[in-house]
Amino acid sequence: MVPKISTLGGYIFEYQKSVTNPTGFWSNIAESFYWRKKWDHVLDWDFRSGYTNWFHGAKLNLTENIFERHLFFRGNQPAIIWEPNDPSETHRTLTYSELFTEVQRFSNVLKGLGIKKGDRVAIYLPMVPELVIALLACARIGAVHSVIFAGFSAQSLGERLQDAGAKLLITSDGGFRGSKTIPIKQIADDAMNMCKCVSTAIVLKRTGESIPMVDGRDHWYHDLMKDAGDTCEAEEMDSEDPLFILYTSGSTGKPKGLVHTTGGYMVYTAYTFKNVFQYGDGDVYFCSADIGWITGHSYLVYGPLLSGATSLMFEGVPTWPDAGRFWDIIDKHKVNQFYTAPTAIRSLMALGMDWLQNKSLATLKVLGTVGEPINEAAWHWYHDHIGKNRCPIVDTWWQTETGGIMISPMAGITPTKPSYATMPLMGIQPMIVDQNGKQLMGNSVEGNLCIGYPWPGMARTIWGDHERFVNTYFTTYPGLYFTGDGVKRDEDGYYRILGRVDDVINVSGHRLGTAEIENAINEHPLVDESAVVGFSHPIKGQGIYAYVVCTHFSTGGEEGIRNSIMMAVSTMIGPFAKPDKIQIVTGLPKTRSGKIMRRILLKIAEGKTSEFGDITTLLDPEIVNDIVKGAKEV
Numbered sequence: 001m002v003p004k005i006s007t008l009g010g011y012i013f014e015y016q017k018s019v020t021n022p023t024g025f026w027s028n029i030a031e032s033f034y035w036r037k038k039w040d041h042v043l044d045w046d047f048r049s050g051y052t053n054w055f056h057g058a059k060l061n062l063t064e065n066i067f068e069r070h071l072f073f074r075g076n077q078p079a080i081i082w083e084p085n086d087p088s089e090t091h092r093t094l095t096y097s098e099l100f101t102e103v104q105r106f107s108n109v110l111k112g113l114g115i116k117k118g119d120r121v122a123i124y125l126p127m128v129p130e131l132v133i134a135l136l137a138c139a140r141i142g143a144v145h146s147v148i149f150a151g152f153s154a155q156s157l158g159e160r161l162q163d164a165g166a167k168l169l170i171t172s173d174g175g176f177r178g179s180k181t182i183p184i185k186q187i188a189d190d191a192m193n194m195c196k197c198v199s200t201a202i203v204l205k206r207t208g209e210s211i212p213m214v215d216g217r218d219h220w221y222h223d224l225m226k227d228a229g230d231t232c233e234a235e236e237m238d239s240e241d242p243l244f245i246l247y248t249s250g251s252t253g254k255p256k257g258l259v260h261t262t263g264g265y266m267v268y269t270a271y272t273f274k275n276v277f278q279y280g281d282g283d284v285y286f287c288s289a290d291i292g293w294i295t296g297h298s299y300l301v302y303g304p305l306l307s308g309a310t311s312l313m314f315e316g317v318p319t320w321p322d323a324g325r326f327w328d329i330i331d332k333h334k335v336n337q338f339y340t341a342p343t344a345i346r347s348l349m350a351l352g353m354d355w356l357q358n359k360s361l362a363t364l365k366v367l368g369t370v371g372e373p374i375n376e377a378a379w380h381w382y383h384d385h386i387g388k389n390r391c392p393i394v395d396t397w398w399q400t401e402t403g404g405i406m407i408s409p410m411a412g413i414t415p416t417k418p419s420y421a422t423m424p425l426m427g428i429q430p431m432i433v434d435q436n437g438k439q440l441m442g443n444s445v446e447g448n449l450c451i452g453y454p455w456p457g458m459a460r461t462i463w464g465d466h467e468r469f470v471n472t473y474f475t476t477y478p479g480l481y482f483t484g485d486g487v488k489r490d491e492d493g494y495y496r497i498l499g500r501v502d503d504v505i506n507v508s509g510h511r512l513g514t515a516e517i518e519n520a521i522n523e524h525p526l527v528d529e530s531a532v533v534g535f536s537h538p539i540k541g542q543g544i545y546a547y548v549v550c551t552h553f554s555t556g557g558e559e560g561i562r563n564s565i566m567m568a569v570s571t572m573i574g575p576f577a578k579p580d581k582i583q584i585v586t587g588l589p590k591t592r593s594g595k596i597m598r599r600i601l602l603k604i605a606e607g608k609t610s611e612f613g614d615i616t617t618l619l620d621p622e623i624v625n626d627i628v629k630g631a632k633e634v
């Protein structure tokens with residue numbers, strides 16, 4: 001059994017152990033798992049070359065640690081409870097043994113279609129149980145899964161399929177999200193036509209609408225499953241064999257395919273899940289994240305299932321059919337731990353208390369947040385009205401790159417402070433550095449957040465581009481992993497995450513690169529250039545503000561351009577990346593060397609009309625006044 005800390009003293013003691021003897025600490029945790037062969041040694045690493053190897057030489061299959069390890073005791077316990085988009089449709093429950101059978105059948109389906117260890121399998125599905133089945137079947141046979149969030153456009157999906165070199169795509173006819181039906185297969189078809197690598201598609205029937213099936217390429221999920229065998233021996237994997245690729249946005253260029261490997265990711269997600277949420281036998285745990293993002297991977301699927309937990313997954317959105325939906329689900333399924341994003345809390349808070357009438361919420365024990373900083377007002381609302389003042393809030397800071405939670409309270413153990421992620425978890429060595437790379441020691445300091453020592457859950461590389469991995473994370477502060485976040489360590493040694501210090505913005509917990517949005521906008525034929533910045537948004541955390549230079553107008557005028565820019569972004573990235581504000585400008589504030597002075601644009605987006613600092617190095621300082629004037633009308 002994975003050890004669970006239960007007191008503050010225990011945390012302090014274990015934390016000390018974990019940083020003075022990390023390999024001893026992690027090998028002890030790893031002993032709780034089932035390995036076909038144990039490691040020769042625990043850790044090899046060199047942050048300068050971005051190399052990390054955990055549990056060297058060990059052999060295992062992660063799914064044996066979900067199924068074979070738990071079946072004897074938990075065969076009849078629900079593994080997944082699935083709550084559909086429409087509350088009048090019946091929910092589904094898959095016990096550990098039922099899920100195991102489905103996973104093995106689907107493993108056989110994949111093998112039957114020629115998928116072998118190391119092949120990449122892309123998954124573009126709505127939030128249905130088959131998504132979990134698909135992930136685990138890949139892991140069972142050693143295929144590398146890459147889930148692409150079903151809100152991404154055909155263009156984005158196509159680029160990711162191509163980058164990963166996916167052979168097979170698992171998708172569905174359509175998807176339900178609130179009152180909308182999403183034409184998933186149509187998007188998938190366009191994406192498959194764009195890339196050269198996908199030769200086979202498996203299509204799940206979800207909405208039942210009629211869709212074209214391409215002969216020889218497309219197969220119905222239910223047809224294939226009918227004839228598949230019930231048992232499938234697990235493939236033996238090396239601890240460092242890739243488990244999945246997950247794309248995330250950075251400050252420059254195309255999204256990066258971060259690679260997570262098997263042994264370390266398994267140990268880290270299971271350990272952090274159990275300890276942060278203090279999951280206990282029989283609890284029902286509900287993570288509202290989509291499996292298209294890392295939170296869904298680590299804390300809806302892997303962490304919980306590796307811990308023998310009951311994990312609730314929800315297909316829909318928090319505001320449909322009404323803004324009480326989360327609370328109805330919590331009451332209906334007697335949820336004990338609930339994990340969501342600050343943006344969801346803020347939007348529900350803004351809709352008022354009526355939606356909490358007649359909701360009991362009595363089973364809740366722990367509340368969690370992730371994805372963006374949580375403001376104090378939202379923290380208190382969550383604490384008082386959802387947790388009824390009796391549930392600790394775990395504000396969990398981590399990233400796609402870190403694989404699992406890094407800085408967070410452990411529920412009921414670490415004293416919390418609103419808007420603070422509080423303390424590092426076991427084995428995590430946060431460091432705060434200034435602009436010059438000098439480490440800031442002691443308390444009451446603020447700077448850039450780095451991590452000084454490897455942890456088992458960290459990403460190992462960027463798919464196909466290790467050099468970019470090194471440059472992005474390990475060169476800014478040589479010898480340290482740089483997170484891209486600003487942080488404060490207060491007088492008590494508590495950590496508060498201040499947000500990104502690079503050109504990444506966080507819109508409703510969706511991570512987007514400003515460069516990515518600019519590229520999409522610049523595709524528009526009437527756009528000369530653009531600059532995108534984030535601005536404080538009361539619900540979304542950050543909104544997207546686009547300054548766009550267009551010198552020629554078409555018939556629609558400014559309004560027409562705005563609409564077609566929105567369309568362009570939707571098509572290139574996805575609807576969630578549409579700018580909240582578009583300001584058409586005659587020029588951007590550039591220095592003589594041609595660099596856009598983003599700090600000015602940031603200030604204007606926040607509503608400032610003066611105090612721009614030194615603008616004498618601008619090629620045309622007058623442009624600032626023009627932009628300020630124009631901003632009032634946006």
Ligand code: 7RM
Nearest residue numbers: 370371372373395396397398399400497511
């Ligand atoms: C898990 C996830 C990562 C970025 C990260 C931060 C921000 C995440 C918190 C947070 C403040 C938090 N992965 N972030 N959690 N900021 N408090 N508790 O979200 O790769 O999609 O995003 O999200 O800026 O760097 S992610």
